[in-house]
Amino acid sequence: MARTNPDFMTGVPELLILRLLTEREMYGYELVQAIETATGEAIKVGEGVVYPILHALEKQGCLSARRKPVNGRTRVYYTATAAGKKRLGVLITEWQRITDAVSNLVAGSVHGHA
Amino acid sequence: MARTNPDFMTGVPELLILRLLTEREMYGYELVQAIETATGEAIKVGEGVVYPILHALEKQGCLSARRKPVNGRTRVYYTATAAGKKRLGVLITEWQRITDAVSNLVAGSVHGHA
DNA sequence: ATCTATACCTCGTATTTAGAGGTATTATGC
């Protein structure tokens, strides 16, 4: 149901975070803006979404964290581990599978077979 | 649910159902299989997903229903109304916005701007 | 001195997929 529009967002923040952290080290607050920027404002996620995912992925061993004091503030930098990259691969495969199927159907041919 | 991987499925069943019912009249049990077939086995949704959505969309005026007895069994056929088609349009726009953004990022250019 | 931006965090709510379970009729296999 979805009041006015559904989300199509389940799993997307996790996918984007893993993707970005495969390129380079980043901290939570930075990721919030990086996602906004990298998607051309199309996708925006709040800190309430980012931090829990970061913590969960770290606990799963998909991310490694290191604290780094910068100008009196403390930043926690995250990077994707080998496990994280592997997981990203799984997520991308899954993403392709779903989006290809939906896009096909939406595009036109609703007529069974391939 | 997705104990290891997330789903990327939020809103997808609703989108697919509206899409299929824009083409032709169908009943719940039929939709369950139609989705499986039309997506080439890529996406499967159970009756526990389809029926609640059907009822919700009907209540919202997006679908019209008519009961039709067939061989002693009763089928409830649904079709997309004008409101339903309008809603489908909104969903597709949203779908494009999200998937374009994600696919872009996944594909490669993580480098800010357009 | 005040307000905004940076930087971390948690909690509660709402949404919604998935699966199990329930009823009832028809078709199929033995």
Add this chain to the structure above:
DNA sequence: GCATAATACCTCTAAATACGAGGTATAGAT
């Protein structure tokens, strides 16, 4: 004739998770 599968409808509970609000604290700008 009898059991099992397929058809066809339905509901409920559990689990996951995005979102927003709220909370702390420091640095920079007005």
